[in-house]
Amino acid sequence: MMNEGSVKIIPLGGLGEIGKNITAIEYKDEIIVIDCGISFPDEDMHGVDLVIPDITYLLNNENKVKGIFITHGHEDHIGSLPYILKQLNVPLYGTKLTLGIVENKLKEHSILSECQLNVVEAGDIVELENLKVEFIRNTHSIADSCAIAIHTPVGVILHTGDFKVDYTPIDGLVMDLERISALGKEGVLLLMADSTNVERPGHSISERVIGETLTRIFSKAEGRVIVATFASNIHRMQQIVDASVKYKRKIAFSGRSMEEISEVAMNLGYLHIPDGYIISVDEINRYSNDQITIITTGSQGEAMAGLARIAFSNHRKIKIEPKDLFLISASPIPGNEKLISRVINELFRKGAEVVYDDLEEVHVSGHAYQEEIKLIHTLAHPKFFMPVHGEYRHLKHHANLAIKLGMNSNNVFTLETGQVLEVSNKEAKITGKVTTGSVYVDGLGVGDVGNIVLRDRKHLAEDGMLTIVVTLERESYSIIAGPDIITRGFIYAKESEALIEEVKEIVRKELNKCLDNRIIEWYVLKSNMKKSVEKFLYEKTKRRPIILPIIMEI
Amino acid sequence: MMNEGSVKIIPLGGLGEIGKNITAIEYKDEIIVIDCGISFPDEDMHGVDLVIPDITYLLNNENKVKGIFITHGHEDHIGSLPYILKQLNVPLYGTKLTLGIVENKLKEHSILSECQLNVVEAGDIVELENLKVEFIRNTHSIADSCAIAIHTPVGVILHTGDFKVDYTPIDGLVMDLERISALGKEGVLLLMADSTNVERPGHSISERVIGETLTRIFSKAEGRVIVATFASNIHRMQQIVDASVKYKRKIAFSGRSMEEISEVAMNLGYLHIPDGYIISVDEINRYSNDQITIITTGSQGEAMAGLARIAFSNHRKIKIEPKDLFLISASPIPGNEKLISRVINELFRKGAEVVYDDLEEVHVSGHAYQEEIKLIHTLAHPKFFMPVHGEYRHLKHHANLAIKLGMNSNNVFTLETGQVLEVSNKEAKITGKVTTGSVYVDGLGVGDVGNIVLRDRKHLAEDGMLTIVVTLERESYSIIAGPDIITRGFIYAKESEALIEEVKEIVRKELNKCLDNRIIEWYVLKSNMKKSVEKFLYEKTKRRPIILPIIMEI
Incomplete structure (x- = not known):
């Protein structure tokens, strides 16, 4: 199918998760990127400050990437820019307030001067070689927010961005429903729409x-x-x-x-x-x-x-x-x-x-409820639909809602991050998968904390650690100093002196067993010590601290 | 005030927190305890399985404690029994289902045979020397649940337990509002009532x-x-x-x-x-x-x-x-x-x-909403009132609600765990504070994990740890082996070899500085090494792993 006449939609984040929104849209040798957000770490990502997307796919196609188009200035749509632009310096497009906020971030990371910021207004169209990118005003919990329509030779792709339909916004700038309606009349090939509040019936409350x-x-x-x-x-x-x-x-x-x-x-x-x-x-x-x-x-x-x-x-x-x-x-x-x-x-x-919210109406959501979502579907009446922005449950409910509104279920695509949707003007199909993932930012480190480090942190958090140190003399096969035991986060050491003494005794016994047999391979010594101590401690405390056996040799 | 003629209410848990409900009621040389629950650990209590109350006060008054009276069989009301009964073996009183559930727990802890379980029915009164403890049927999200009225020479104390007012309960056993009304007519000295849902207007939905x-x-x-x-x-x-x-x-x-x-x-x-x-x-x-x-x-x-x-x-x-x-x-x-x-x-x-709950009515709360709470206040119309069961915000709102219902604000007491409310038939007053607190259960350990251990676990979870080991010879003031560096949960060591080498160099430098000056006091060596490495790592990574310097001496 689809060679010449197809466009690829490649979500690099934001599907099946909250945050980290970033989507690549690829036609021939042009790629545009919509948004570039962070997500916040889960509880079990100990010590991680924020999470940015893995953009291997974009780096592998660096020459194709023509720009990043930002829908609005929330962290989950702009937060990764300072990190991503350091690797991939392409032009940015966004409205005045959006780029104003981005500017601050880039300044902080000392890369503003190298970046190319292009301010657009709602209604503007950015023309690339094959693609035209149109900013369409929407309403959301931040000012100057937009939907984006990408005009491709194959057809129009409408991405709502985060939105709600607020008929009485504070700045008086109502969502450009007329434009969406006009696009719908001309024919929208693919709609990508915000799923955050799809589980909520009715209509959101105006700001x-x-x-x-x-x-x-x-x-x-x-x-x-x-x-x-x-x-x-x-x-x-x-x-x-x-x-x-x-x-x-x-x-x-x-x-x-x-x-x-x-x-x-x-x-x-x-x-x-x-x-x-x-x-x-x-x-x-x-x-x-x-x-x-x-x-x-x-x-x-x-x-x-x-x-x-x-x-x-x-x-x-x-x-x-x-x-x-x-x-x-x-x-x-x-x-x-x-x-x-x-x-x-x-x-x-x-x-x-x-x-607070439980007592008085001091907050309203910035995301569309079911009736608003239905409005957008009805105005755009797209050929194909792909729910975006939300955990899997939201995407799934949004897909169901589209089907209830009359779409053929074969035309509705619930993707996960990394899957590639290829759309021609006749058909759409998931045709592959690209590298995606989460890169952890911890302090100054970007990507130097991964699953092994996090697994250890989790383990340390649960049960703490116990270090065993001993100095051996290779010549004489004898213990010269130690064993010493140091614990952190395991148990009150002072109140557990007897336990620690028992651990030392176990270590001595294991070591001597090896040394008597002239075994002095570190990995054997360490692994035996570790196993025996682990077993003993679990029996005594039902805890499994990380055990670090350290052997110094002289 | 109040010598002969006063009763003390001593919450040992459950106020200003969710769970760990336990209250002592003391009159002369009799103490009765209402409930004996656990709470679940907060996120920052790494590795803690459950939290039980500190019952120092009861242990110090062991001879006075006549029994523990259980309102219902939820963990936050019975969960600490296996731990507390091991220290303070007093008779238990509760309804059939409640004690059936308790029995299982005590069996599991192998202490059932030593415990004294007394099954009561709603309506029963347990007569002690001065106190009479009456079980009054209520409705809640567990069957066989009760409120408790304590008849004291000073007056009646009514404790609602956890409750809602369900007019169509599944077992047909409606809350005994008549009895509460009758007590109200005779005169309730002090009402203690469930505050969990006091922020919710209206009436809870029937099961x-x-x-x-x-x-x-x-x-x-x-x-x-x-x-x-x-x-x-x-x-x-x-x-x-x-x-x-x-x-x-x-x-x-x-x-x-x-x-x-x-x-x-x-x-x-x-x-x-x-x-x-x-x-x-x-x-x-x-x-x-x-x-x-x-x-x-x-x-x-x-x-x-x-x-x-x-x-x-x-x-x-x-x-x-x-x-x-x-x-x-x-x-x-x-x-x-x-x-x-x-x-x-x-x-x-x-x-x-x-x-699930967001989509269909597949769950209802077991706790009274505002209108139900108002009903109980109106029927009991107590002289004094003390909100129980809830975080501080709930207690505070419940106090406000009582005042809105017409109570004199001087007669409403928002206590926190450990405070003592002394009530005579004329007045009530906070007269002191007793020892209370949280005891952490982690695996087999009860109380061997405390704030220092938890602080270390939190620190380990955030940034991991780095151990520095070195063997010194005292005689020659020289480094015999090491420094060796081992990290866990800090950074990918393989990708950070250069960083680790720099750490080793810093350690060597610090050590040699000391050794050259013939300083071999461990605490000086350790503290110098630690400080320098800490500073270096924070500059390089903006992280602060726990640093464990270990010096072996031969």
């Missing part, structure tokens, strides 16, 4: 509703109002600002990402704050408490971010005061529930008031 | 509603139905059995706790299964798939439990087959969301159908 809640809450607040939210949610920020201005409160931003993104948003005209209303955190004590709003990071309960620092009295500049009202204007990302609850409990303990 | 969902789902199922739920939820089990019998499906229990508790429940008459309907998991292949229901553990996504084993093809006896329908009849306990999602994704990937 504007939050403004009403905020106004009500601000109208009653007697002390400071301290709001934790996502730094990238400029519309949310604007509404907090509006409520503050209405009640004559000065506004201080706290937390690095909050300060940075609010500044970018103001400079670029996405966040409007009347003169004299912004103050720095250092200035808050110059005003009475009922004249202050603080907007801070840490809405996910992160131990090192603003909110948790304030709660646990670790913040250098902000201490809890009587009548402080905390608003957590966010919902927990799955996995963060306990962290957030810990912070809420502490704020209550310290006597503050706390309002 | 019976699940039966309707199950019947509908079973009526359409074409293959096996595999239900994961809490082993202790006998009513849920009964409804799954009823739906199975209706559609002529044999029932197999899978998972140790599921097998054990279903057997106890059948033997004691709490679970009714018609003859011939129970089969063992070994027999499932003798029937066609549409004649099979499997009830399994693992509804929280636990890696080692039934459901996850089936999903990831690790179950010895149950493999996924076409048209299998999985029901997850539970909601995630906070913190388990990602684990469950992982299992759901895998089941979908393997082609199974999966129904």
Whole structure:
């Protein structure tokens, strides 16, 4: 099938997982990349700071890659750029706010000057040799967000990006449903659409509703109002600002990402704050408490971010005061529930008031619910459909939804990261698989921590470790020093002296058995010591610490 | 105040935390204990299997303790009994099913024969010297659950236990609201009530509603139905059995706790299964798939439990087959969301159908919502109130709710674990604090893992470890062997040979500096080596592995 007349869709991340969104679209000798995100480490990825995609496929096809097209400025769509651009320096395309945020990141990694940033507007079309890439305005929990239509000789591929259908967005810029409808009329070959909230019936709530809640809450607040939210949610920020201005409160931003993104948003005209209303955190004590709003990071309960620092009295500049009202204007990302609850409990303990999602409408989702998703399918009525953005359960439900809307199930493709969907104007087919995967970033290291290191960390975390050191003299086949035993994370050594003595005895016995037989191969000695000690400790404690036998030879 | 005429309420666990419920009630030389539960370890308690309360206070007052009174058979109310009874062997009181479940636990710990189990029925009163302890039927997500009223010379203390108000419970045994109303009329001195769901408006849904969902789902199922739920939820089990019998499906229990508790429940008459309907998991292949229901553990996504084993093809006896329908009849306990999602994704990937709480009403909570809580307050109209069972945010909201219902805020006491509330018939007051805390159980060890061990495990988990070993000769102040470097969980050693060589060089330099100056105090050598290596590694990698310097001396 499909030689001349086909286009390849190659998800390099983001399918069957939350985050790390990156998709290659390949036609002849052109590849364009949509988004370039990170994902956050799972609990069992001990010590890993973030996860970036393996882009071997792009590096192997370096000459083909014409650019990276960014739908919006969230971490799971832009976060890998500093790492990927270091390996593959291609032009970037995105809207003003999106690239404004990207710029900050590239500056931080000291690579901005080498990068090629091209600002586009919603409605713009970037023309490559065979491919035309069109940015189409959508609505999402960050301003200046877009869907992308790729016009190929085979047909139009419409990628929704992350979206919701908000008919009353804060900036008044409604999703360009007309354009999607027009594309649908001309014929969409393949739709790729956001699956995040496909399990939720109905329609998402407009961002504007939050403004009403905020106004009500601000109208009653007697002390400071301290709001934790996502730094990238400029519309949310604007509404907090509006409520503050209405009640004559000065506004201080706290937390690095909050300060940075609010500044970018103001400079670029996405966040409007009347003169004299912004103050720095250092200035808050110059005003009475009922004249202050603080907007801070840490809405996910992160131990090192603003909110948790304030709660646990670790913040250098902000201490809890009587009548402080905390608003957590966010919902927990799955996995963060306990962290957030810990912070809420502490704020209550310290006597503050706390309002959060379980109690009031202080957060709405940025992703389309079922009825919105149905709208997009209906307007685009594509020939082929491929659900994107979501865990497997979401992709699967989205596929089912498309079939319920009347699509032939043979035209619906639930891919996983790395699979290649090849689409001609007649048919579509999964035709292969490319190298993909996760690269771990830990501190300064990119990719130097892998599964073996993580397996050891997990093992160390569970049961700790026990080191056995002994110095042998080869000549005399005798123990010169040791055995010494050092443990960490295993057991209270002082209270377990008897146990440690028994371990030493076992080691001595094993060693002498070998030495008496003139065996001095390290691997035999070590493996015998290790096995005996392991067995003994498991019987005594039902624990399996990592055992490190070290033999010094003189 | 209050000498002769006061009673002390001493929560030893369960306040400001979820689980580990245990409360001492002391009047003169009598102490009774209500419940004796465990809590599950937080994420940062690496390797800890479970957490039990510190009962120093009870041990210090051993002669006063007259018995432990159990409200119901959930782990967070009975789980610590095997550990506590080993230290403090006092009589136990509880209903038939509750003690049936306890019996199994005590058997497993080989202490059943030494324990004193006293079966009571709802309505019974246990008379001690000064105290009378009355069991009052309530409704909860386990059968045979009770509230407890303690009649003291000072007045009546009513402890709701975990409860909801289910007007249509599966066993037909409605909560004894009449008795609570009668106590309220006579006068309740202190109410202690369940706060778990105080943030939820309205009224919880009756367990019976699940039966309707199950019947509908079973009526359409074409293959096996595999239900994961809490082993202790006998009513849920009964409804799954009823739906199975209706559609002529044999029932197999899978998972140790599921097998054990279903057997106890059948033997004691709490679970009714018609003859011939129970089969063992070994027999499932003798029937066609549409004649099979499997009830399994693992509804929280636990890696080692039934459901996850089936999903990831690790179950010895149950493999996924076409048209299998999985029901997850539970909601995630906070913190388990990602684990469950992982299992759901895998089941979908393997082609199974999966129904869960987000999609259908296959689970209801066992704890009272706001309107039910208000009912109990209104019936009991106590003089004093103390919220129990919940994190601080729940206690705080429950206190507010009591005040909104008309209580004087001076009569409402939000305690934390360890605080002592002293109540006379005139007043109540927090009068002190006793020793409390968490004791960690890890494998066979009880209390041998504490904060230092956990701190090391956390550190090891984050960045791994690096051991430096060197053998010195004291006489000649020289290095005889080493330095050797061994790492685990830090970095891929093979790819970092250059880094390791640099570490060795730093160690040599530090050692020689000391040795040249004739310094051979171990602590100086070690501390210098450690500091230099730490600094070097942090600069190079931004990681801080645990560094273990070991010096052997000959």
